[in-house]
Amino acid sequence: MTPDASDDDRTVIRPPGATPPTGFQPTQWSAGNAGGAAPPSEATQMVAPPPADGGHLPVGTMLAEFRLTELIGEGGFGVVYKAFDTSLEREVALKEYMPSSLAQRVGGGTQVQVKSERYRETFEAGRESFVKEAKMLASFDHPSLVKVYRFWEANGTAYMVMPLLKGTTLKDVLRDMKRGGQPIDEPWLRGVLSQITEALLVIHAEQVYHRDIAPDNVMFLPEKGRWLLLDFGAARRVISEQTQALTVILKPGYAPVEQYAEIPGMKQGPWTDVYALAAVLYFAIVGRTPPPSVGRILNDTYQPLVESAAGRFSERFLGAIDRALAVRPEHRTQSIGELRQDIGLGDSVPVESHYATQPLPPGTEMPARFPAEATQAYAPTARGAPAPQTSMPAPPARPAAAAPSAAVADQTPPAKGKGAMIGVGAGAVVAIAVGLYFALAPKPRPAPVDQTAVPAPAPAPASAVVAAAPAPAPAAAPPAVAVPAQPTGFEPAAEFDRVVKAQTPGFGVRLLTNKTSYRIGRDDLTMTVQAERDGYLYLFVHGADKSLLQLVPSFTSGSVKVKKGQILKLPLPGETAWETSGPAGPTDLLVMVSPRQRDHSALKPKKDGSIRVFPTGAEAAALAASFDGTGPVMAGKPLCTPNQPCEDEFGAALVRVEIVP
Structure with a gap:
């Protein structure tokens, strides 16, 4: 805001x-x-x-x-x-x-x-x-x-x-x-x-x-x-x-x-x-x-x-x-x-x-x-999310600072001693910048020793990677939020916006990247995701070259779950690094968190290594026109058990970064 x-x-x-x-x-x-x-x-x-x-x-x-x-x-x-x-x-x-x-x-x-x-x-x-x-x-x-x-x-x-x-x-x-x-x-x-x-x-x-x-x-x-x-x-x-x-x-x-x-x-x-x-x-x-x-x-x-x-x-x-x-x-x-x-x-x-x-x-x-x-x-460099809140015991008593006086007081801080108002120097430089297009060339990164996610308030596991399993047949789900009619064309950036607008209140999804701009061939993308509800994680990327990719879940990770209030780091340990390559320009990142696994097959994505690549342009527009879901086509449909109640709920967050030479 x-x-x-x-x-x-x-x-x-x-x-x-x-x-x-x-x-x-x-x-x-x-x-x-x-x-x-x-x-x-x-x-x-x-x-x-x-x-x-x-x-x-x-x-x-x-x-x-x-x-x-x-x-x-x-x-x-x-x-x-x-x-x-x-x-x-x-x-x-x-x-x-x-x-x-x-x-x-x-x-x-x-x-x-x-x-x-x-x-x-x-x-x-x-x-x-x-x-x-x-x-x-x-x-x-x-x-x-x-x-x-x-x-x-x-x-x-x-x-x-x-x-x-x-x-x-x-x-x-x-x-x-x-x-x-x-x-x-x-x-x-x-x-x-x-x-x-x-x-x-x-x-x-x-x-x-x-x-x-x-x-x-x-x-x-x-x-x-x-x-x-x-x-x-x-x-x-x-x-x-x-x-x-x-x-x-x-x-x-x-x-x-x-x-x-x-x-x-x-x-x-x-x-x-x-x-x-x-x-x-x-x-x-x-x-x-x-x-x-x-x-x-x-x-x-x-x-x-x-x-x-x-x-x-x-x-x-x-x-x-x-x-x-x-x-x-x-x-x-x-x-x-x-x-x-x-x-x-x-x-x-x-x-x-x-x-x-x-x-x-x-x-x-x-x-x-x-x-x-x-x-x-x-x-420093990157985007952030809040850390856990802890209740703290009282510290040892210290001399209280003098209360402000109504009388005229010397405005000059002491030149020496602890009373001097010293500054934390400009030493903190933000190597911040985010922008990216990912060429996901095989560049496996060794799995770190620490947890996949950084725990927030609770000691429970921050995230869990669930093995891929055959999904139940999708069933029609009642609409959760009123969504504008599908457009006659297909523009990924506009579709991302529609997903964000159609999200269900209360998920509180936050996506924070490690930079705001990325140098081609020099910077890798990392990020954190946090949500106020448990759910399955989906991450889509719209690159400067107009490509549309799904990075999470990948074919190697299987389904990925986010735990309520906990911070999940991406890419996951052992996953291929997300490198940046040309062309330079803006790149949009869309993350979704859904209580149910979702079906995005309406756009007929193709496998490219470990990721899914979605069509764009006229081909995507034709596929989107025949989509029978209740929300935006990029949101997909929840996978539900037949003849059982099925709520189409999800949270979403959108971040734009820049790819620079």
Whole structure:
């Protein structure tokens, strides 16, 4: 239920009157739109000089034991690279502090220096904050917070190394759910909140506040079944506070009034993140951001959700969001724990040793023996689904943060110590992109050791693969939903839409891909499926070349079942990988979940390896015209026992991805 991207959730920082830079947008980059970096080089020296005025380092550059293999993102405050750790032999993201408005590269190498002495103090303050951010992230150990493997200072700048993750931002997930007709309901939002609020409780216990929560700073990692909090933006914020030469434009729909320097007398604290998180929920429910907080001080046009969204969500849930969006801090929900209690998640989580702050692990700070060259980066990629909600016991008591004061308070965060509002750096780069056409060439993938599906709340098996068996003869089934008449032609994209519109309410099917665009010959498609009812799974693909395929069930998998509330990963273990091949263009994915097995023989699909290939064009139109089912021809018919009641029910979800060169 989200609209197209708008400026409401962008953070822009630039010198007044200057041309806006590309912007360090760690949750919106992908290798595909980063300019198509060259393949990794084996060289250990720089193969080409970087641009004279800032810019990224070339592929093949060695920074300590890390070889740069690809540019992930580049903006006004830093550069993020994909890199290979030659010591541990793994891919990582490497992030370099590089504020292009203040500094530049010199000597055709990795050395960075300020453009002018008048910028030195600001540059150094930003670098110090960058390092503090890295230390803070390295000290926290929570699955919904970005982890830092290494950080160090060299070449006049600083670097941090992070996991190379694959995920999709909440903003993109919401957009795709709306496009595919998938429900954004209270249980789903609770699943997102459960994990993000756990992470916020952990950092707030150390008096560290995010201050930039928005849909593009929350990411789902389908391979881990987790939501992740991104981009604290420490260096960016400190630079803006250190100089009058930079103007900060906060995200107006999400920033509470106390974040605006021109509003005196209001401290920032846990309630600051409470407001932003509630604004994210508002955006998910309404499809737009709440009115900007500054405008609400003089003329509050906010319409309570208990009125505007009544009937779609519980009154308790909506009332909790309304209270968290109170414009004045002293009237607002005061803590994340209180917000969790209001919503019904419980007021606390266990801040145990493995989730609380830790001493920095040995080797986190890089020894001086390594070369001075350095860089940092990190990246995620994919679409997401909610993770299980858990009830949590109360944590050990910690000193409460000071309540917001009505008196004038110092707006400058502490420069040192745990009270400093450190940001989780732009280290989180989204290698997101989805698009695909699948050439299912034989490329068997070894079966992983873990389960086929990631269990959600219940410990029961997440999915079951049922051996193919002779199906009972199909019997006529009464219509479950009124469906438009079959069209005279046959267009797969339109047929997919008809299936989604004809679905039975209550299935809550969610389809989440690992990317939003796929590079031909380089990326494989993986995805997760979740539903609110048990059922048999069907997956269809309409490619950019106009082909129409059925990937699930395949001739090797047999029937596949989804368990209520549990996450099923595709392709299944041992199944052929779903590769991408040309041509480039949009590809639609339709998933169906049905309590009964379904018969799709009306379109007379043909076997091609392990998959079914359906006809299109005039042939498909002629077959569809003779279809005697009660719904769309692509939905098929339920397989029922003769002379027994048979309900034609199913849920569906539709996602579009892009195939790119």
